[in-house]
Amino acid sequence: MNPIQLIAITAIYLGFGLVEVVSGRFSKLGASKDDWKIDSAMLLLLLTLIQPGIVVAVNFLGMHFFPSQHNAYSYLPAWSMFLILLVADDLTQYWWHRLSHTSWMWPFHRAHHSAAYMSIRVVYRNNFFYYAAMPGIWISSILIYLGFGDVYVVYVILKLAVIIGAHSANPWDKPLYEMPVMKHVMWLVERTISTPATHYAHHALTMDDGIGHYRGNYGNFLFFWDILFGTALITRRYPPKVGLQDDLLYGKENWLAELFYPILKSKRSHSALGKEKVIIDEALAQEQ
Template sequence: MDKTMMYALLAMVIAGLATAEIASRRYRDTVRASANDTTLELLMTISLLVVTQPVLLLATDALGQWLAPGLRDAWAGLPWWAWGLLLLVGDDMTQYWWHRISHSPLLWPLHRAHHSAAYMSIRITYRNNFFYYLMMPGLWFSGFMVYLGCGWEYFAYVALKQTVILGAHCAWAWDEPLYRMRALRPLMWIVERTISTPATHRAHHALTNADGIGHYKGNFGNLLFFWDILFGTAHITRRYPAEVGLRDDQLFGEERWDKQMFYPLLQSQREYTALKFGGKIYSDE
């Protein structure tokens, strides 16, 4: 699998999930996106694919050539399963921890944009602050793995991971009908403890934890939900929160897309905001 094939496969996955969102009427019934939301989501998706990922691949290649020129493609002979394990630990597990610490006061402003959407849809998958991805350790690690000789295995891994992540954000909860099938209950018990699903990920996006479903201080896994099981942050209910988003946006109005995308270079004027130095972060707990 090369880069072109990976993008083609992802385009097919996105098209399929978008069709499911529309055909199930979940997009029509639940997605209430403003022009502000659309601008943020569109620009962040483009910047990640066109700017951040290519820049990081070029940067890691240049650093590798500078610091260790003899190691270019030195690990090219590794079997596919070895690359898979390296990427799962070096990319997906580190992203779990990056995501987890991004819910701390210091880094929350870089991740807040992802939670400010008051709906679930594939369109919010890459909705984040620009610097959130630029600083993500797993993307830098992946770049060095490519320098060391990870070829088609990297693109296959990315295609698989993005399919799971897009599915977890989908407005149509693909896991919901499967939970109702008695014959599939043992399989779904394994699935929901292995990969991120709409049920577990929506709990992470929940507006509140008060209903026993929401769990926005856990369920941090991206490809593998197993990291939440392993590190004690999992919450599985097979139910879906009634609302997602942020309470402070409900009370004080949504933050402008440019402040969400380019903080700390641009800062909010709201009283209760995480997007300015010294701002008060609203909490209803």
């Protein structure tokens, strides 16, 4: 990871984290010991093993099989590289995320929704293989090899600032919605990038209140993809509860099964992570 990228992302992450701590919300999340384990483990695995490993692997293969293509497209203007990254990384992640809400992919994304709280801790909470196979990470690594490295640093800093903010326990958009002068600005903002209001809705415990929308609001950096593909719901409200219904009915899943399924499987009855792969939240994990 580029030093500037590392410093900037760490500062953003810690900045939002400090706000959660100072506001008192971080200590009131109600996270269990297993939540701490999976949140911390996936953060470390992604940032120190998965993403760097993919970048190194792509660079190695590129230098071995396609050495002439190293930095071959570094001549492209920065704005075009940025647009290419939006499509190659963020648009593919939208579809990867949307696909993960189908029954056969749900076990690899379930961990992200099993947290009964919203926080910066949830940003990287996912199954190991969800990230290891994510097309956007592989395609971005190829583009870095082709010469997009400097622009990628700027791109990923902006993207993660949006994603971290969208998961924060302190919704930054809420006070802006209450300011009449920001009415038209926020109309544009919430249709362009992911905000806490739209992303909280995606994590909602239920859709019965007209706020929850876990069949949509899949956007990560750009919420525009949801607008474009008809999966958006904008209410400017926040669901009272987030998490999964089956955890309430049958108890929390084993954190290692959530992290390393299908290598490790759950022994819980009625489990999407077990041998029988019983999907409880059919509305959550169905084909679109």
